[in-house]
Amino acid sequence: MEWFQWLSDQLLRMEWLYQLVTQLVENVFQLDSASPVGASIHFFIYDTIKLFILLTVVIFFISYIQSYFPPERTKRILGGMSGFKGTIAGAFLGVLTPFCSCSSIPIFIGFTSAGLPFGVTFSFLIASPMVDLASFLMLSSYFGMELAILYLIFGVLLAIASGFILEALPLSDQVESFAMKAPLQAQDDAQLRFKDRIHFSIEQVKEIVSKVWLYVLIGVGIGAIIHNWIPQSSIEAVIGESNPFAVVIATIIGVPIYADIFGTLPIADALFAKGVEAGTIVAFMMSVVALSLPSLIMLSKVIKRKLLFSFITIIVVGILLIGYLFNMIHTLF
DSSP states (O other): OOOHHIIIIIIIIIIHHHHHHHHHHIIIIIOTTHHHHHHHHHHHHHHHHHHHHHHHHHHHHHHHHTTOOHHHHHHHTTTTOOHHHHHHHHHHHHSOOOOTTTHHHHHHHHHHHHHHHHHHHHHHHHHHSSSHHHHHHHHHHOOOHHHHHHHHHHHHHHHHHHHHHHHHHOOOBOOOOGGGGOOOOOOOOTTHHHHHHHHHHHHHHHHHHHEEEEEEEHHHHHHHHHTTTHHHHHHHHSTTOTTTHHHHHHHHTTTTOOHHHHHHHHHHHHHHHHTTOOHHHHHHHHHHHHHHHHHHHHHHHTTTTHHHHHHHHHHHHHHHHHHHHHHHHHHHO
């Protein structure tokens, strides 16, 4: 399907922008775009512009959808659900209602105060920042539809399985008492008109871009360094295919990094170009998004040590399994 490939190249991968930046580097800056300096400048300009275009379009689109699912309505939808059905509902609503890992914590408090089962709340808490629609669209732009679909499937499965396991464990007393008494502020989305949703989406774009722009620039800068200055042999020695612990190392490296999917994509793109396996990159991205230190610190104020340790253990084990399975499946194709 040539027309689909053309749309993918021009709309998602933005080949037109790549060519424009190449002309800028070679004709205006008078640099060889294949040299380390020229390639670094090209990488930084191209990825920065591309990411901010994608950010604007994707966040606007996702925010419009999100306007139909404010926290109070999400809570009502999930109310009364438990067990496996509840974890599935929590995970899929997390996909439709994107929140970053830190902003998911107040939502988690609202859900626990409403009496929603552990499985529902935790599957939502995991899925919302990690496998939302914005992540899927951004991954499609960078790595293609196949890898994005696999990421989405594995991420949703991790959210469902984690929520189901946590609900089965005897940990109902591990939530701090204040979190059980802090209901979500009611929001009535029924009165929102079309222009209200448009306004909400525009405001969300402004708010999110204002929060993530620095992390995007840092991520692009790190990506440019990895892509053009760090020898492939050095990367392969640490997280290359020949190292059986590559997925483990990538997961550990990702935990202290505070970023969202937008800040990690340029780094992942540079690692992919250096030949790092897809599963290792996926493990890195998932650990950054789901296990960032700031979000874990915030979560530690809401849940007690035993539940926090169980949550981290389940997510880490799940990410490691996904990383290795991802590598096996991606190799077959």
